[in-house]
Amino acid sequence: MDDLIARRAAFDTAEFPEEGLEVDDLAHEPDVSRETSMRIPPSPRIIVVANQKGGVGKTTSVVNIAAAMALEGLRVLVIDLDPQGNASTALNVEHREGVAGTYEVLIDGDDIIAHVQRSPESDNLWVLPATLDLAGADIALVNMHGRETRLQRALQQFLIDAYADYIFIDCPPSLGLLTLNALVAAREIMIPIQCEYYALEGVTQLLRTINIIKGNLNDRLELTSVLLTMYDARTRQAQQVADEVRAHFPQTLSAAIPRSVRVSEAPSYGQSVITYHRASAGAQAYLQAATEIAAQA
Numbered sequence: 001m002d003d004l005i006a007r008r009a010a011f012d013t014a015e016f017p018e019e020g021l022e023v024d025d026l027a028h029e030p031d032v033s034r035e036t037s038m039r040i041p042p043s044p045r046i047i048v049v050a051n052q053k054g055g056v057g058k059t060t061s062v063v064n065i066a067a068a069m070a071l072e073g074l075r076v077l078v079i080d081l082d083p084q085g086n087a088s089t090a091l092n093v094e095h096r097e098g099v100a101g102t103y104e105v106l107i108d109g110d111d112i113i114a115h116v117q118r119s120p121e122s123d124n125l126w127v128l129p130a131t132l133d134l135a136g137a138d139i140a141l142v143n144m145h146g147r148e149t150r151l152q153r154a155l156q157q158f159l160i161d162a163y164a165d166y167i168f169i170d171c172p173p174s175l176g177l178l179t180l181n182a183l184v185a186a187r188e189i190m191i192p193i194q195c196e197y198y199a200l201e202g203v204t205q206l207l208r209t210i211n212i213i214k215g216n217l218n219d220r221l222e223l224t225s226v227l228l229t230m231y232d233a234r235t236r237q238a239q240q241v242a243d244e245v246r247a248h249f250p251q252t253l254s255a256a257i258p259r260s261v262r263v264s265e266a267p268s269y270g271q272s273v274i275t276y277h278r279a280s281a282g283a284q285a286y287l288q289a290a291t292e293i294a295a296q297a
Contacts, residue, residue, distance in 0.1 A: 026075075026116060026126055029163040036073030038290065041297035044159060046167045047224070048186035053202040054173035056194040057229035060263060061286070062170040063090040067272035068290035070125035074165040077116065077158075080130035081151075081182055082172040083137075088129040091119040092270035095129035103133040105154050106181065107140050112158040121272055126164070134178070141177045148217055151181040175209055183210065184217045190225040190293075193245050195238040195256070200248070223251055225293055231256040255288035 034040075049062045062078060070076045080087040080095070081102055088095035094117060095101060104110040105128065112128055119125040141147040155167065169182040183189070189210065193199050207223075214221050226249040232238045246252045257263070260282030266273040273283045 025118075025123075026077075026113065026162045026164070034073060038069060038072045038074055038294035039297050040074065041165055041294075044164055044167060045188060045297065046155065046169070046186045047188045047190055047293075048169040048171060048179075048182040049190045049192065050171040050179055050182065050206065051191050051193070051202065052173055052175050052179075052206055053194075056192045057227075057257060058173070058192050059086045059090065059170050060267075061190075061192045061227055061229065061257070061289075062168050063087055063267070064263070064272045064274055064283070064286035065290045065293065066125060066166070066168050067091070067119075067121045067274045068287045069166055069294065070119075070122035071274055072290070073124065074294070075124045075163065076122075076166045076168065077112075077126045077128065077164040078119075079112075079128045079151075079167065079169045079182075081134070081178050082130055082170055083132060083135040083178075084172070085130040085132070085134075086267070087170045088127055089270065090267040090272065091121055091125065091127050093117040093119055093127045093129050095131050097131060097133070099129060099131055101129035101131060101134075103131060103137055106134075106137055106150050106178075107144075109150075109154075111161065112154050113161045120270070121275055137178060138176045141181075147177060148180050148184050152185040152218075155185050175206065180209075180213070183213050183221060186218075187220050188222055188224040190227060191223065191249075192227045192229045193241075194229050195231045195241045195245075197237065197241070199241045199245065223249070224296060226252040227289060228252065228256040230259050232259050253289050253292045255285050255292055257285045257289070258282060 051058055066076045066078050085095045100115045116126045116128050119127050171179040171182050228242050258281050262277040262280035263273045263282035266276035
């Protein structure tokens, strides 16, 4: 029987050499001496990117910072927790109806590593996709045992099964159970803030939620980065907002993401702006932001 199993495994490998490749690559712990222009963290960093205010560049920031790190040699996993699946679209991974991903991890208890897909952006970049099924997850989670900690438990298992330098969690623009799961599972939070009037609106409530979570569900959660987005150096208002944000948050990165046609165009081609137009101002700003975040390790 053992001999039959061994022969069958050898047949499968020869007949379908690509099967399991993504999982095997992700499960294999990389050589710490590998070449990268960004600092390799001593242990995996789990960063949730959240802001209950929509349209602040949250998903765009996740996609481009993750791609920038992966292209520079770091191993990165993006968890798409937004039912719109925009991060999955931008990183060009399959997330049509019937494709397993975040929903199955949260609701069915599946392992993350079973459903990750490698992004064409980089051999170092993987995505746990989101489908429209995730829109019903908030309701499905309500009566579940340990509803706030399901992603946390899944990530604990993932870090036993696999290795990533960075795990970015892209949240929906709300403070429902999906975002709560992300905040409980993460160790760090990054808040993108748009450089426009009322930029800080909603951030106060998010900070209250963070403090509640720290006191009850996740003592390790820390605000480590605030990212200024849609910055227009030509306007006085943008500079005033940037100054106000920096005064409130010493964690604000020096990189400010400009309004950029290239940044807006890239997702329609299933690319990050880093691969779409690396020389553009938007790409260079995201590369700087990624380098600053990596330097925190």
